[in-house]
Amino acid sequence: MRNFRRTGSGLITGRLSPPEVAVLRTVIDEVLEILTPDAAPDETDPLAAMTGMHLPPAPDPSAHPVLSRLFPAAYREDPAAAEAFRLLAHGELAAAKRETLTTMRAALPEDPESRAELRLDGPGAELWMRGLNDLRLALGTSIGIGPDWEEQLAGMSEDDPGWFAIAVYDRLTALQSSLIDCLDRG
Amino acid sequence: VTDRQGGGGRGGTLVPERADELDTSSLEQRPWVTIVWDDPVNLMTYVTHVFQTVFGYSREKATTLMLQVHHQGRAAVSTGTREEMERDVARLHAAGLWATVQQD
Numbered sequence: 001m002r003n004f005r006r007t008g009s010g011l012i013t014g015r016l017s018p019p020e021v022a023v024l025r026t027v028i029d030e031v032l033e034i035l036t037p038d039a040a041p042d043e044t045d046p047l048a049a050m051t052g053m054h055l056p057p058a059p060d061p062s063a064h065p066v067l068s069r070l071f072p073a074a075y076r077e078d079p080a081a082a083e084a085f086r087l088l089a090h091g092e093l094a095a096a097k098r099e100t101l102t103t104m105r106a107a108l109p110e111d112p113e114s115r116a117e118l119r120l121d122g123p124g125a126e127l128w129m130r131g132l133n134d135l136r137l138a139l140g141t142s143i144g145i146g147p148d149w150e151e152q153l154a155g156m157s158e159d160d161p162g163w164f165a166i167a168v169y170d171r172l173t174a175l176q177s178s179l180i181d182c183l184d185r186g
Numbered sequence: 187v188t189d190r191q192g193g194g195g196r197g198g199t200l201v202p203e204r205a206d207e208l209d210t211s212s213l214e215q216r217p218w219v220t221i222v223w224d225d226p227v228n229l230m231t232y233v234t235h236v237f238q239t240v241f242g243y244s245r246e247k248a249t250t251l252m253l254q255v256h257h258q259g260r261a262a263v264s265t266g267t268r269e270e271m272e273r274d275v276a277r278l279h280a281a282g283l284w285a286t287v288q289q290d
Contacts, residue, residue, distance in 0.1 A: 129232070130280075
């Protein structure tokens with residue numbers, strides 16, 4: 001059942017079934033779409049005008065609930081400071097998150113019948129752990145996951161609307177949990 | 187913070203008996219603090235792992251802070267200058283934690 005295992009050589013191997021690969025591909029693509037800026041960098045970017053620095057565009061948290069969770073306001077009671085932080089830090093973070101998900105996506109076979117066999121070194125395992133976390137944050141935010149989601153899932157039947165999304169969330173959680181356990185035993 | 191298996195503890199040594207270990211006396215000279223807030227998605231094991239890798243905290247200290255987030259809804263995880271705290275918050279946002287800076 002456990003997807004990730006530590007091998008004797010210090011690597012972590014991951015085995016993903018064809019349905020797991022399909023689900024991961026779908027969720028990664030959806031989150032990448034949310035994370036990808038719509039248009040060319042804004043020429044009127046006030047920071048660029050002021051400083052001449054061209055930072056990657058910072059996501060607008062009001063554009064999507066997932067963005068407001070992945071890039072939360074850094075100051076709760078100081079909107080101006082939060083905005084300054086957002087412009088300076090969140091563009092780069094968004095670029096890094098896109099790169100992480102793109103790396104994961106590239107490791108997954110396109111063939112819907114294929115399983116994936118991952119071989120991860122330390123940094124590779126950290127990348128997958130964080131990427132899986134971002135996928136769970138995005139999906140969890142979209143479906144309004146609460147603290148009692150496991151009981152909620154247990155009480156649902158496969159015909160219930162909403163069952164599939166929570167089942168996917170459950171599988172992503174199991175994958176991430178298995179990887180963290182491997183890393184913590186390392 | 188959530189625990190996949192349900193139920194919290196993994197053994198007596200993880201009980202936050204030293205929750206008062208967070209030294210607040212230094213806040214007077216270095217009055218900025220990084221706060222991590224509870225959320226229902228991040229796994230307990232993940233948050234502990236992030237505190238260890240981002241801050242270099244021991245497993246015990248990272249677990250104590252994680253449990254403080256879980257039970258109290260928030261925890262002060264680092265203190266320092268404003269610039270240092272903004273750097274910490276950026277690293278925590280990179281890891282998907284809900285972190286903020288404030289002056290105490």
